[in-house]
Amino acid sequence: MKEIVVLSGKGGTGKTSIAGAFAVLAENKVLVDCDVDAADLHLILKPSVRETHEFWSGQVAIIDQKRCTRCGLCVERCRFEAISDFTIDQVSCEGCGFCARICPENAITMQKTMSGHWHRSDTDYGTLVHAELGVAQENSGKLVALIRKQARQIAETQKADLIISDGPPGIGCPVISSLSGASLALLVTEPTLSGMHDLERVLQLCQHFNVPTAVCINKYDINGENTRQIERYCDDENVKVVARVPFDAAVTEAIAHGVPVVVYSEGTASREIRHLWHNVVMMLDGVQKDE
């Protein structure tokens, strides 16, 4: 079984539009939305939710004011500056439990927190595993790891040979969690100075974790000189540019209509995304088979 993850570093370069198009073009696959902070894939795949599960992860400290003698040991030891006036700031608390262990009065307990939900859903294009993190919750990396594991199990049961994963922006914890062990990372960039800067960082991350990569330049015609520079950079880094998708208003129109772009239009962007998918399949065939 293979897994392709769509990443970008910079947000808003078109990850979800491209992953949504892949959902239509690929056969025999399971879909997973690893952007659990701001999941959007469901908005174009229109899933019917079959199962919803609670995601319990992490913990926060609670101080029992009746037992607290205000000795100050917890305040002194908390490295996250999460205790002020002998009350725990639930947003700053990272749930390490240090305070609860050292409180001489046993006045602090750790309470498990429900950090979100994850769903298994049916779409016209196959099973989708997606999630939403609760308001102001942490542990997005763990939730990503959980839904990837679920997607893998479902793919095994369905004898699907591919997982398509829509990744989060950035290079931190949830991105690392989406990336580790994937067969191929498709990096979607745009020819802006910010897009190029962020591409470099996410490419370094993929190299760090030894994940094979390919690059797609989206809206390549916004700046031809920058596009050529990205191509030169990728060439130097030995990374293949597998598609150059032109700016096409149909991409945004498709989002507004809530459908994948290749279903909405047969315009220039859709044609190039079909070509992109063809190249991705060839690359996936080339990467080593996972156990």
Added chain:
Amino acid sequence: MIISVASGKGGTGKTLVATSLALSLKESHKVQILDCDVEEPNDHILLRPDLTGCEIVCLPVPRVDEINCNYCGMCADVCAYRAIAVFPKNILVFPQLCHGCGACGYLCPVRAISYEPKEIGMVETGDACDIHFVHGKLSVGEPMPVPIIKRVKKYILSQCVNIIDVSPGTSCPMVASVRNSDFCLLVTEPTPFGLHDLKLAVAVVKELQIPCGVVLNRAGVGDSGVEDYCRKEDIPVMLTIPFDMEIARLYSRGITLAEGMPQWKVQFVHLFDAIQERAREGNRCPKR
């Protein structure tokens, strides 16, 4: 005054708005910009600061002295992040999982654990044409941006207009960046993606009890969902930037709205006036 510029969805124009606001105010105010999108900081690309200061951000991670260690397993037992594994004759530390809480060393019965600083990123400071400039950079491969964001925010100057550029999303890095702001600008685009993620961002900002307003970018594409939602929820749309190929081309070359189309400056000054007004109203409500 602290204004954070957030969005939920990535690529909606946070950086364009944050930098243009800073450039439009610098003649009338002391302005500082703090780029808290430490995973992918971009403000320096548009403002081209002269960086003069650099502070390395480290986490204290445990180092086990195997001569004194008796493999009792206490450290592994207290670690909430499973960053230490103890075997009968061996002990392993996973620095990437460590949050640096310090529990293992304090609770080790034989005092076999000391801490060594592990670099996870840096904060750089400087000056960009009379704007104080601060940004954080997470080292590639490191998972935890929040300690760097907290360090960036130590540079907030109470006598300045502090503009914080926030990372996309709504989880811990966004919360850490937006917290304690006087006002949060939420930049979005008129699509179902923009609307969906705006709603998530509004929920966080409300939870944190920070007054907020919306900047609608690329107006004219997509649909009217964002405007309908803002009207219904009584969230002010404080600035509308139309979809314009020229703006996109300027941005691709690293040119802000305030520089490339100076006629926009006055709009950003008006935006700031409106923010001040709203922040004052917001502050009259009790904060927790």
